[in-house]
Amino acid sequence: MDLCRPDSQHPLGLSHSQPFKLAEELLHNFVTNLFQPLLLFFFMGFLVPILKVPFEFPKALYQSLVIYLLIAIGWHGGELMAHLSPREIAVAGGLAAVGFVTNAFIGYLATVILKRTTRMRQIDAVTVGAYYGSDSAGTFVTCLGILSMLSILHDSYMPVMLAVMEIPGCLIGLFLISRLRRKGMDPAGNMPGEAGYTAPAKQAAGSESILSPKILHEVFLNPGLFMLFGGIVVGFISGVQALKDPSIVEGP
Template identity: 25%
Template sequence: MTEIILHNLLSPVVLFFVLGLIAAIFKSDLKFPNGLSEGLSIYLLIAIGIKGGIELSHYSIQSVLGPIVGALFLGIIIPFITLFILKLMKMDLKNSIGLAATYGSISIVTYGAAISFLDKNGTAYEGFMNALVVLMESPAILVSLLLLKTLENKNSGLVLSTRNIGFVPAYANLFDKEVIRESLFGKSILLLVGSMLIGWVLGERAVPMVKPLFMDLYSSVLILFLLNMGLIAGQRLPEVKKHGMKLVLFGLLTPVLFGSLGVLVGSMVGLSLGGVTLMGVLAGSASYIAAPAALKTSVPEANPSIYLGLALGITFPFNLIIGIPVFYELAKWIQ
């Protein structure tokens, strides 16, 4: 285990992330232009999506049905577990919903780093795992926001109709069009799903055109992105600290809990060692792209320094340095 963690620590993607952290902590003038940062995000979303679509074209629906069900199960159950934990911690509802959406969704970059880890170790994994990334991005956001509506209305079975024509059931307000639109058609979901569908429809015909940019250069672009993420994570660390040690422990322990659940589910649906590891990484990661974008408009009362600070300042570096090799070893043990 120690050798694997050390091996992961000395990989270029982790070292460049640490370099970004150091730059932020010591207030270096190093920074990425907004346009470049946005461009790197778009690149990674397309690269992961199109590779997943191409690989998915090699499989029948029947062969991937089990992993798809497992991925959706994790995306739905993790927000409920998160809310239960935060209730014990006496966290207020709005911030609890923010963390439930964030930790129920996934980190694409953590997943990309896990792929690099497996490739470096020579561990094979199912190509359709890239497609599961798309499936796990959105459900937790929708579930968390619907839970918010439900919990807010639980003490009143009826609400006044906006047309003043009487009372209507509270559940009539559960489905907010803006929430659904943001969850399904936000930038990250749109690019992931769209790229995956394009790769799935074209299959191997797309490889000659996309390989030079989206496959051969993937690891190099990931290094640039993680350098930028290190800068952002370093800037967010003070925001997390001021909210107390309980939240810091939440950001460190829940990835282990959810990642272990992901490893168990991955094993139950018949994935390989690499696939089980990736399922654990997905379940144990936290979103700092799709979920915060939806929360910003849907739950403005939730404090971004809590859900974004924890996801980016605590959980992301923990998974990058320790979580990935731990889930790999756990997958080996359970397999």
């Protein structure tokens, strides 16, 4: 057997020159699309708080855009999911579960790192950690726009991933805050040993559990998730109907 064939392949099935070609293509795409208007506006918005620009987006307009984007993302994703086979839907469910666990781990890990490496109050560390255990619809839309500009296809169940991966940050934050309350957190969010701490006049006996109906309702039926999941369900139903008769339903 000749172990030194000139056309030997990469262990992943790529020739030895292909990884370099892929890296070169990735760099070329990055440089080429770095100054696309969509990305430039994203960077501009990112600089607003950094440069302390006294700008406040109108709340009513912001809420209107959020409602439109969440429903449109869910609707479009739901219609595409109607074309998936049962096996592909099972794969999507498995990936959603992995995404849920991953975001929960990221949220908890971020909280631990912040507590050990910064002087932040524990409640603030939990808040920031929970933020990192969630995802961003704005970033998601930006990524979809970039993929569209590059004519790159993506799996249709990505909106489901967005919705599912929004939940862990909320759960981790509520769980860790409930632990802080049991350890004596005062009404202002200060813990024993932190500046400004005032002992509660009465310890909150049997503080609200993370599994209480009220907490679960706030987590799973908050407006953002409701509109996103609602859009997915509506899109899926309309997509199934369109498979039978394309003239029945028009997409978003």
